[in-house]
Each structure stands twice: as C-alpha cells, then as structure tokens.
Amino acid sequence: MGSATLYHLAKRGVKVAGIDRHSPPHDLGSSHGATRITRQAVGEGAAYVPLALRSQQLWRELEAERGVSLFEQCGVLIMTATATATSHHGRPDFTRATLELARQYGIPHEAWEGAAIRQRFPQFRVADDALGYFEPGGGYLYPEACIQAQLDGALERGARIYTDTVIERLEADGQGVRLHSAQSSWRAKRVIVAAGMWSAELLGAPFDRLLRVCRQSLHWFEVADPALFPSDSPSFILAHGSGDSDLFYGFPPLPGENAVKVATEQYTDNTTPIDIDRNLHPGESHQLFSDQVGRWVGALSARTVRSAVCAYTVTPDFGFIVDEHPALPGVTVVSACSGHGFKHSAALGEALAQRMTTGHSDIDLDSFSLARFG
Incomplete structure (x- = not known):
C-alpha cells in the first residue's frame, strides 16, 4: 500500500516522501513470497470488486511504463x-x-x-x-517486482524515499503532522500510514484493540x-x-x-x-x-x-481499514488488510492519492471506515 500510494501521489506532482523501517521490497512484512493471487470476483464482498478490477488495469499500465512483468493471467x-x-x-x-x-x-x-x-x-x-x-x-x-516498479516510478517523478528509518511517534501540531524517528523528524501536511503489522504500536487507540x-x-x-x-x-x-x-x-x-x-x-x-x-x-x-x-x-x-x-x-471482521485517524488530524490509515490486500493495492494507492489531492476518490472506500466497529 505504501509504494502504491507513493507512486500515485508522485504521478500527481505532489511533494511526497516514503519512509520505511526496512529497505523495500523486503521479506519482513506481508508483501513478499514471489507470488500473490489476484482475482476479479472477490468473495470477501462487493466493495472489493471495483478495487480488484481497477488494480489489474493499473498493473498492466505499470508493466507498459516500466517494461517489466508484474501480472500473470x-x-x-x-x-x-x-x-x-x-x-x-x-x-x-x-x-x-x-x-x-x-x-x-x-x-x-x-x-x-x-x-x-x-x-x-x-x-x-x-x-x-x-x-x-x-x-x-x-x-x-509478482509482489516484489510490483513494489520495486512503483518505487522506481515514484523516484523518477521526484519522490524521496528514506529506508532503514523507524518512525517512533506521530504528532499533530496544528500546522500538519510531525513524524519522529530516533535520528530525525519531518513535518508533513498529510501523512498516510501503511505500516502493516507495525500499525497498532505506532497508531495507538483504537487500532491497538482492533488489530x-x-x-x-x-x-x-x-x-x-x-x-x-x-x-x-x-x-x-x-x-x-x-x-x-x-x-x-x-x-x-x-x-x-x-x-x-x-x-x-x-x-x-x-x-x-x-x-x-x-x-x-x-x-x-x-x-x-x-x-x-x-x-x-x-x-x-x-x-x-x-x-x-x-x-x-x-481486523475483527477480516476487512480493510482505510480511514482518518480519530485522534490525529491529518493522518490517514491504510494497510490493515487481513491477508487479502495485495491484489487491491494498486487501486487503493490511486484512490488515496485522489482523496489527498481532490478530496474524493473514484472508488467508494466508505465500506472500510472505522465506524463499523463502533
């Protein structure tokens, strides 16, 4: 989710940085293992079908742009x-x-x-x-190739990437969001957290009880x-x-x-x-x-x-969470995807980039809000 969102924000000319505690693509999270299934009719629910269909289109576009093989049909x-x-x-x-x-x-x-x-x-x-x-x-x-292609495309469009950098704390300060690591800090107008299994410890409540x-x-x-x-x-x-x-x-x-x-x-x-x-x-x-x-x-x-x-x-219902952090203005959360997210990641990255730049996305993401958990 992080590489896809970085890529689509950079395509829209946004000044954007990607920060990762390791050096992606890597085998220390949830997006490795050489292959990931993609399917169009997604039995997990109707809300996922538009994401799956759009993602397949985006993988083909990315293949043409980068000259690499990403999707075996x-x-x-x-x-x-x-x-x-x-x-x-x-x-x-x-x-x-x-x-x-x-x-x-x-x-x-x-x-x-x-x-x-x-x-x-x-x-x-x-x-x-x-x-x-x-x-x-x-x-x-091919998940590793998909991630690498998106990172390369983002870099070519001016994105910055900081690897081997652990974000320890997020702080809303009235001017945006400040991100703190052991070595440095950054301020951004908006932050999108796609931290996978590190999300609960970084985001706090209510994610620490939901994930x-x-x-x-x-x-x-x-x-x-x-x-x-x-x-x-x-x-x-x-x-x-x-x-x-x-x-x-x-x-x-x-x-x-x-x-x-x-x-x-x-x-x-x-x-x-x-x-x-x-x-x-x-x-x-x-x-x-x-x-x-x-x-x-x-x-x-x-x-x-x-x-x-x-x-x-x-998550408790095996669905996604894509929503604003309820206690940190300016922070959007994505990537708690319950083991079936990679096939949708290209379209989610595009949808988040649209929301950040225009205020809405072509694909409805309301089904993935925190509200369903009370």
Whole structure:
C-alpha cells in the first residue's frame, strides 16, 4: 500500500516522501513470497470488486511504463472440495459468494462440478459434489517486482524515499503532522500510514484493540509429476471444511522451478512484530501436506524445496481499514488488510492519492471506515 500510494501521489506532482523501517521490497512484512493471487470476483464482498478490477488495469499500465512483468493471467480456480459449507476471511460459503458477485458484475467465469474440475485439472482430487469457480481473468502478481516498479516510478517523478528509518511517534501540531524517528523528524501536511503489522504500536487507540498479527507460513512442494501440474495451471484456492483454516491456496510452478507454492491461513495464534517466529520448522510443512495438500492435490511430493514466513494484520471482521485517524488530524490509515490486500493495492494507492489531492476518490472506500466497529 505504501509504494502504491507513493507512486500515485508522485504521478500527481505532489511533494511526497516514503519512509520505511526496512529497505523495500523486503521479506519482513506481508508483501513478499514471489507470488500473490489476484482475482476479479472477490468473495470477501462487493466493495472489493471495483478495487480488484481497477488494480489489474493499473498493473498492466505499470508493466507498459516500466517494461517489466508484474501480472500473470493464468486464471484462478476457487473450489469447495465437497458439499460442506465453507468459510474464508470470515465470509460463509465463499465459493458461492464469488459466483454471485461474478454474475452481478458480469465477470467472465465458468461454474463447474467435481467431475468437470477433475477433467480440466486432474491434479485436484475433489469430490463429485464439489463446486468450482474458474475465472480466466485472474492469476497472480509478482509482489516484489510490483513494489520495486512503483518505487522506481515514484523516484523518477521526484519522490524521496528514506529506508532503514523507524518512525517512533506521530504528532499533530496544528500546522500538519510531525513524524519522529530516533535520528530525525519531518513535518508533513498529510501523512498516510501503511505500516502493516507495525500499525497498532505506532497508531495507538483504537487500532491497538482492533488489530492483531497472525504468523503465516509459505511452502514450496516439489512437483512429482510435471505432466499433471504444468506451468500453465491456474492459481487456486481449495476449501474443504467449515473453518477458516480448512483451506489452502497455491500457484502454478514458476518457470525454472519444479515446485508449487502452497499455504494455508491461521487466525488462532497471535504474535507481535518483535516476537514473530521467522523460522520454519520441519513439522509445519509435513503437517500442511499430510492434513491438507496431500489429500486434495496429486502430482506433488511431500518434499519441501523452500519455505518462508509472513504476517497478516487482521481486523475483527477480516476487512480493510482505510480511514482518518480519530485522534490525529491529518493522518490517514491504510494497510490493515487481513491477508487479502495485495491484489487491491494498486487501486487503493490511486484512490488515496485522489482523496489527498481532490478530496474524493473514484472508488467508494466508505465500506472500510472505522465506524463499523463502533
């Protein structure tokens, strides 16, 4: 969110600086891991669909501007593996919700039962009563490349970037907002905080009670049968139970890699930016494969080629927060995105830049306000 907003503000000629506690793109937050799913019909709710659609347009524009590859449109397949009702990001019956939104917005798609899924993509071992949603316009993004392209574009337009700089405190002083680090301070007319899992400690109330950090693990399993899992396979989300953790998602093998990236999500164990365990333990990959991946996906070996850790900053309803800070005039908060934000980041950056410069945005962001939490 930070790099996207910086880029779009710089495109509008705003005098703007980006400040990061590390050197982005990096692997210490929530925007790494080589790939991120993008989809147009977003089962989390109708408010996200315009963001997803606009973001895909912006990724293509950025590709043309920078001469880099950012978005692979391989399609996305969302499956409920049995007739069991499923939940994802707090939304019950996620696959059917996705189908309904696709119909509502006229998004090209196909609805399949289990036999059709197995016939088209035999690597998935779903039941006959499975429900599948295939969206040819979806696929995956290269997050590190997206961030770098936006930072480069912002720099070329005059933005300043300060890395390895920790903002410790924000202070509204009547003339704007003062930002304090251990080394220096800045004053800005407006500040946009896209601090991810560091948001609660920086922003204070009410964010310290609304946001929690959940550690997530990513695993790359070796492809045992490349004929069954070719590189032109779709990105996928496979739900097989009623809980938010009864689900995993994955990607096709990247060129030159004989491995498939797969991950699940957990929202039970909370952590902090300081305490997060960034080490992957052998049992984590084994458990994911034995409990989920090996049951529902063929063609993969239990051997893990590599792994990584990231963090989701989660709100009580698994939605976004994009709003003004209630106690700090001039501070806008974004990026508490509950683990499903990257696909929307380009359009959110544009919308925030529009709000900062014109007072309103083309895409309605009211659904992401703090008011819904009371």
